[in-house]
Amino acid sequence: MKVFISVDLEGIGGVVNRRHTAEEGKEYEYARRLMIEEANAAVQGAFDGGATEVVVNDSHGEMGNLLPEMLHQEAMLISGSPKPLSMVEGVQTGCQAAIFVGYHAGAGTAAAVLDHTYVSRAAHQIRINGRPAGETAINAGVCGACGAPVVMVAGDKAVAEEARALIPGVVTVAVKEGLGRLAAISLHPEKARAAIRQGAAEAVRNLQRVALFKFTSPVALEVDLLYTTMADVAELVPGVRRIGGRTVAFTHEDYITVFKAMRAILALAGTVV
Ligand SMILES: [Zn+2]
Missing domain, CATH: 3.30.1360.130 (Dipeptide transport protein)
Structure with a gap:
């Protein structure tokens, strides 16, 4: 069973502002390590839950944040940008489940760390079929069209709520809670990783509980x-x-x-x- 993992940075525990998320940010080198370790926890959890193959897609900024040598040895890494399916490139290669790690709420959500939707300098709000859609919905739609249910979403409390409202049965792991757009209370990284590993294992083991997420056509x-x-x-x-x-x-x-x-x-x- 092949599992796909998309990893963003804004929803990683301890990350709160551009000092972490911008390549020139003072804390960026540290934040990318937090990102890698949360990704690794999800990879290990997917294997614990029965995956035989895991592909990880770097989904933040220029999409070259995950240091290859530090990534779980059994995972394949997709990096670089632009990619045909962007944050979910790779899910179209026969994956049976998708996991989102480090995700954040859509632009305009209150008490959501670094809320935005795809391009923060351009998008005020995106709606699909009349409803506001953040990256979770937008990317879950791509996964659904490619035959992979989104079985777990990790990030802040706001994105966890967004995901549960969107995808019945999805496992969510909140590694922090926004106290505003640029402040949060976070779990210790070790605790965050343990929760992600456990959540991913449970989600992959029970992937039949979650239906494919699809937007009605047209x-x-x-x-x-x-x-x-x-x-x-x-x-x-x-x-x-x-x-x-x-x-x-x-x-x-x-x-x-x-x-x-x-x-x-x-x-x-x-x-x-
Ligand atoms: Zn993002």
């Missing part, structure tokens, strides 16, 4: 951008409609096509202010 995407300039360039993408000063929309039968359109919109929007 899938309607709406993106509120930060500035009207961003919508000016985003509406140049063929098929994208301008539905408001700052808002663009895209609809398609196929969710993966919607996901790619979203990324094109955000990439273009991120080039202007």
Whole structure:
């Protein structure tokens, strides 16, 4: 059984601000180690739960945070960016379950550490089929389209709540609780890793408890951008409609096509202010 693990940085225990998450941040070298160890705990948990193969996708920033030598020896590592499926690249290779580690709540969530959705300098809010969608929903939709249920989400308390509201039966592990956007109370790293390992094992062992997460088709995407300039360039993408000063929309039968359109919109929007 092959298990896919997507690892972001904002939802790792102890991480609270750009000193941790930006490559030039003063605490970045330390934060990436915390990230690697939480990833390793999930890898070990997946094997404990019955996985025979594990693929880990580096999902933060330029996606080159996980130091290969420090990663669990039995896991394969996907790193670098851009990738066709971005934060969930690799899930399309016959994985039977997906795990998200280090995840954070969607842009606009209160008391959620470093809340944002994909591109913080461009996306104010993303909605799919009329409901706000954070990275958990957006990426779970890709996993679902590829045949892999999301069986566990680890991150802060806010993303754990977001995940449970979205995916019935998903195992969640909260390694910290936001006290605001840039402050949190965290478990000790050893405790966080133990909880992640245990959660991943339980989740993989019982993966049939969780249904595939799929958006009903046709899938309607709406993106509120930060500035009207961003919508000016985003509406140049063929098929994208301008539905408001700052808002663009895209609809398609196929969710993966919607996901790619979203990324094109955000990439273009991120080039202007
Ligand atoms: Zn993220």
